[in-house]
Amino acid sequence: xxxxxxxxxxxxxxxxxxxxxxxxxxxxxxxxxxxxxxxxxxxxxxxxxxxxxxxxxxxxxxxxxxxxxxxxxxxxxxxxxxxxxxxxxxxxxxxxxxxxxxxxxxxxxxxxxxxxxxxxxxxxxxxxxxxxxxxxxxxxxxxxxxxxxxxxxxxxxxxxxxxxxxxxxxxxxxxxxxxxxxxxxxxxxxxxxxxxxxxxxxxxxxxxxxxxxxxxxxxxxxxxxxxxxxxxxxxxxxxxxxxxxxxxxxxxxxxxxxxxxxxxxxxxxxxxxxxxxxxxxxxxxxxxxxxxxxxxxxxxxxxxxxxxxxxxxxxxxxxxxxxxxxxxxxxxxxxxxxxxxxxxxxxxxxxxxxxxxxxxxxxxxxxxxxxxxxxxxxxxxxxxxxxxxxxxxxxxxxxxxxxxxxxxxxxxxxxxxxxxxxxxxxxxxxxxxxxxxxxxxxxxxxxxxxxxxxxxxxxxxxxxxxxxxxxxxxxxxxxxxxxxxxxxxxxxxxxxxxxxxxxxxxxxxxxxxxxxxxxxxxxxxxxxxxxxxxxxxxxxxxxxxxxxxxxxxxxxxxxxxxxxxxxxxxxxx
Numbered sequence: 001x002x003x004x005x006x007x008x009x010x011x012x013x014x015x016x017x018x019x020x021x022x023x024x025x026x027x028x029x030x031x032x033x034x035x036x037x038x039x040x041x042x043x044x045x046x047x048x049x050x051x052x053x054x055x056x057x058x059x060x061x062x063x064x065x066x067x068x069x070x071x072x073x074x075x076x077x078x079x080x081x082x083x084x085x086x087x088x089x090x091x092x093x094x095x096x097x098x099x100x101x102x103x104x105x106x107x108x109x110x111x112x113x114x115x116x117x118x119x120x121x122x123x124x125x126x127x128x129x130x131x132x133x134x135x136x137x138x139x140x141x142x143x144x145x146x147x148x149x150x151x152x153x154x155x156x157x158x159x160x161x162x163x164x165x166x167x168x169x170x171x172x173x174x175x176x177x178x179x180x181x182x183x184x185x186x187x188x189x190x191x192x193x194x195x196x197x198x199x200x201x202x203x204x205x206x207x208x209x210x211x212x213x214x215x216x217x218x219x220x221x222x223x224x225x226x227x228x229x230x231x232x233x234x235x236x237x238x239x240x241x242x243x244x245x246x247x248x249x250x251x252x253x254x255x256x257x258x259x260x261x262x263x264x265x266x267x268x269x270x271x272x273x274x275x276x277x278x279x280x281x282x283x284x285x286x287x288x289x290x291x292x293x294x295x296x297x298x299x300x301x302x303x304x305x306x307x308x309x310x311x312x313x314x315x316x317x318x319x320x321x322x323x324x325x326x327x328x329x330x331x332x333x334x335x336x337x338x339x340x341x342x343x344x345x346x347x348x349x350x351x352x353x354x355x356x357x358x359x360x361x362x363x364x365x366x367x368x369x370x371x372x373x374x375x376x377x378x379x380x381x382x383x384x385x386x387x388x389x390x391x392x393x394x395x396x397x398x399x400x401x402x403x404x405x406x407x408x409x410x411x412x413x414x415x416x417x418x419x420x421x422x423x424x425x426x427x428x429x430x431x432x433x434x435x436x437x438x439x440x441x442x443x444x445x446x447x448x449x450x451x452x453x454x455x456x457x458x459x460x461x462x463x464x465x466x467x468x469x470x471x472x473x474x475x476x477x478x479x480x481x482x483x484x485x486x487x488x489x490x491x492x493x494x495x496x497x498x499x500x501x502x503x504x505x506x507x508x509x510x511x512x513x514x515x516x517x518x519x520x521x522x523x524x525x526x527x528x529x530x531x532x533x534x535x536x537x538x539x540x541x542x543x544x545x546x547x548x549x550x551x552x553x554x555x556x557x558x559x560x561x562x563x564x565x566x567x568x569x570x571x572x573x
Contacts, residue, residue, distance in 0.1 A: 006177045008145045009038035017042055019153060021071050025059035025437070027052045027082075029075020031102025034173040036073075047440070050461040052079050054433040056086025057459070060095050061437030064420055065394065067224065069096040069156045076102045080125050084132065085427050090163040091132045092424030093247060094220060096156040097163040099133075101125050105171040106140050125167040134158075138167040142175050160312040161224070196329055201341045204325055207305050209342065211280035213352050214240040215301075217263065220247035220423070221285015221310060222331050228252070228414040230335040231284070237339065239346040241278070241356060243271040245286040249419040250412045257357055264292040265558045266404040269567055270359045272558065275301050276565035277352070283308045285331045288320055289424070297321050299563035309334045365408050366555060374549035375525050377401070377478065381409040383529060384448070384476065387536040392445045394418045394438045398431030398455030401484035404554045406450040429458025432475070436462060439471035446472055453479040453505040463515040466541050474535060475512070475543040480550045481505045488553045492568070512543040519543040 012035065016024075023045035028036060039046060049055040052074045059072040074083045080101050090097040103109070104122045130136045135155040137148040152164035208214055216235055223244075228251060235242050235258050242252045244262045252259045261268025263275050275281065281304040286292065288308065293300040300321045309327045310316055316326040327334060368376035388411070395410055397403040399422055412419050420438060422430040435449035456477060466473055483500035490497045509521040518538060522531040528546070535544040556567035 007034065007038065007173070008142060008175050008177060009034045009173045010041070011145065011177055012149060013038040013042035013044060015149060016071060016153075017044060020068065023047050024071045024073050025049065025055040025062070026073040027055050027075070027079065029079050029102060031076040031104065031170055032073050032079075032100070032168075034170070035100065035102070035168065049433065049436075049465050051459065052082035053085055053429065054436075054459055054462045054465060056083040056099075057089070057430055057433035058437030058440065058465075060086050060090050060097055061396070061420060061434035062441045063090075063095050063097055064093075065418070065438050065441035067096075067226075069098055069153060071098045071100060073100045074102070076104060076125070077123050080123050080128065084128065085425065085429075087129060087163055087165070088132045089422050089425045089427055089430065091134075093422070094161045094224070095163065096161040098153055098156055099129070099163055099165045101129075101165065101167050102173075103138065103167045103169045106169045109138075109140070109169060125165070129165045132163070133165045134162040136165040136167070139169065139172050142172065142178065145172065196327060196334070196337060198341070200325075200327075201337050204307050204327075205338060205341045205343070207307075207324075208238050208240075208280055208282065209346055211238070211240075211278075211305075211346060212349055213278045214238045214280040214282070214346060214349060215274050215278040215304075216240045216242045217245065217275070217281060217283045217286050218242065218248040218251040219245040219284060219286025223248050223251040223285070225285065225331045227332045227335060230332065230339075233339055234282075234335055237342050237345055238280075238282075239349045239353070240280075240282070241274045241349075241353060243267075243274055245292055246407065246421070247423040248286060249407055250414060250417060253413045253415075254411055255413065258353075260356055260360055262407060263564065265290075265294070266407075266554050267292075267558070267564075268360075268408055269364050269556050270356055272564035272567060273359065274356055275304075276563060278304045280304055281306045283310075284334070285310055287315055287424075290320070293321055294558050294562060294564060295560045296563050302563075364556070366405060366552070369549060369551070372549050372551070374552075375522070375528060375546055377405045377548055377552050378409055379525070380478070380528065380532075380546055380548060381405060383532045384536075385409065385411050387532055388417070388446070388448065390416070392416050394420060394435075394442060394445055394447045395450060396431055396435040396438055396447060397421045397450045398452060398458075399426050399428045399485075400452035400455050401480065401488070401552070401554050402450050402452040402455075402478040404485070405478070410448075410450075428455040431455055432459050432466070433462045435473045435475070436466055436469065436471060439473050440469065443471065446474060449473055449475045451475060451477055452484065453477060453481065453508065454483045454503065456508060457506075460511065463512060463517055463541075467516045470540050472539065473541050474538075475517075475541075476535070477508050477543065477545040478548050479505055479508065479545055480548050480552060482550050484552070485554065488557075492559065507545075509543065509545045512545075517541045517543050519545065521545040521547070523547040 063070040260271040431451040509519040512519040
């Protein structure tokens with residue numbers, strides 16, 4: 001029972017509820033206790049996880065699936081430092097997230113400024129989070145509650161989506177509302193005034209119409225816009241090959257004859273070939289970062305006229321590669337305008353298109369080692385693909401070899417399948433809590449959590465959160481008893497693996513059983529089919545641990561000093 005009425009925390013709960021927030025993801029702590037009570041009183045659901053990182057990733061995944069801002073809340077000190085990784089993922093991968101952090105009282109914050117710590121579990125939260133957020137504010141007065149919280153919330157969805165942070169001192173949380181507050185609730189959508197002239201559209205269209213090897217690159221901006229039919233129209237009109245960025249996977253049907261997969265460091269070989277050989281490259285909502293272009297930036301699509309469309313002006317102003325047109329515009333608005341000015345369909349690319357399609361059918365990525373007695377990654381994922389092909393599925397991956405194998409070999413049809421992973425930040429441990437958040441957002445869908453042994457160990461405690469909720473999450477553990485992607489890099493570069501070669505993995509199947517998750521472990525190819533069949537048909541939480549070939553690598557791979565047409569194809573022994 002509350003001792004005081006009409007506190008600022010009550011106003012916060014009312015405000016968030018008015019913005020559509022019906023749940024808050026958190027790990028509890030003392031400096032957020034008043035907020036927790038206020039949310040409960042206002043019938044906002046409290047979703048408690050087993051760690052701050054788990055809560056953060058669940059909130060992030062819920063936001064990515066719904067496209068709407070979600071709220072994560074942690075206590076001060078270690079609560080803040082533990083949630084920085086999810087915050088960074090939200091920032092780099094453009095996810096709308098409001099992080100509310102507890103803080104010590106303002107009296108301590110404003111005195112003794114030259115000491116290491118002014119109160120128990122106090123950290124310089126704003127200084128820590130500011131580089132990783134679109135907006136960050138510590139609420140040092142009652143008035144700031146009513147002004148800064150709406151500003152923070154609006155920033156999460158204005159322009160390029162991303163996270164905001166509100167640091168909330170304990171005494172301000174307990175402050176009585178003195179009068180009816182004036183709410184700053186202005187939405188400053190930076191895209192509303194953005195336009196492109198008819199003549200500019202015509203010039204871009206002319207180059208596309210005359211191209212003999214046109215390629216469309218779909219990034220996360222294209223994926224989040226969700227205009228999948230528009231991309232098909234543009235591709236058909238240009239007679240273009242379609243590739244995606246790593247975070248753009250799922251924006252175009254990978255089984256389509258037009259789609260060659262994703263590009264970059266571990267991209268599909270045929271997709272990289274397409275970009276390397278193209279003469280017109282239309283980039284829709286992709287950053288063109290290092291993992292997409294490779295290190296030899298002068299060689300990236302060197303024969304192409306590049307058109308780059310993005311909502312982030314800062315990205316456009318600082319390109320890594322030479323770009324002919326930089327267009328600051330929403331992807332949907334660009335595609336609609338582009339289609340209006342295209343006078344004719346491109347018929348010049350037929351032979352080139354057929355050659356790439358033949359290369360795609362050869363399946364040159366991660367060729368199974370027929371001399372090995374171990375289960376091969378691609379053979380495993382081929383069976384998973386057959387199981388999930390017609391099921392509505394969200395694929396969530398951690399970071400490691402399994403991340404790239406799953407991106408390459410699982411099917412992604414925008415009408416059925418979604419792909420979610422840690423992109424710019426590349427965080428191990430992303431997988432399990434994000435799978436829970438995705439399943440909470442879409443309980444009617446199957447969530448396939450593809451995880452490596454190293455990544456699963458990072459947040460394995462969230463198996464308890466999964467069991468508490470009994471969500472339809474299928475955990476596929478690709479256990480190679482090795483930190484594979486790190487090991488592969490070390491072996492390529494230095495010829496030895498001093499840090500990860502003796503990696504010992506536990507029996508994840510037995511651990512999962514201890515949490516109450518039905519689990520099996522498979523070691524032989526002969527029993528793989530039956531176990532995959534069991535795995536896919538089992539309802540609720542389920543885990544299948546597959547012992548794969550420890551010598552399996554991500555091949556081919558783009559190494560430093562190579563362009564997209566020169567991927568390393570060797571096998572590490």
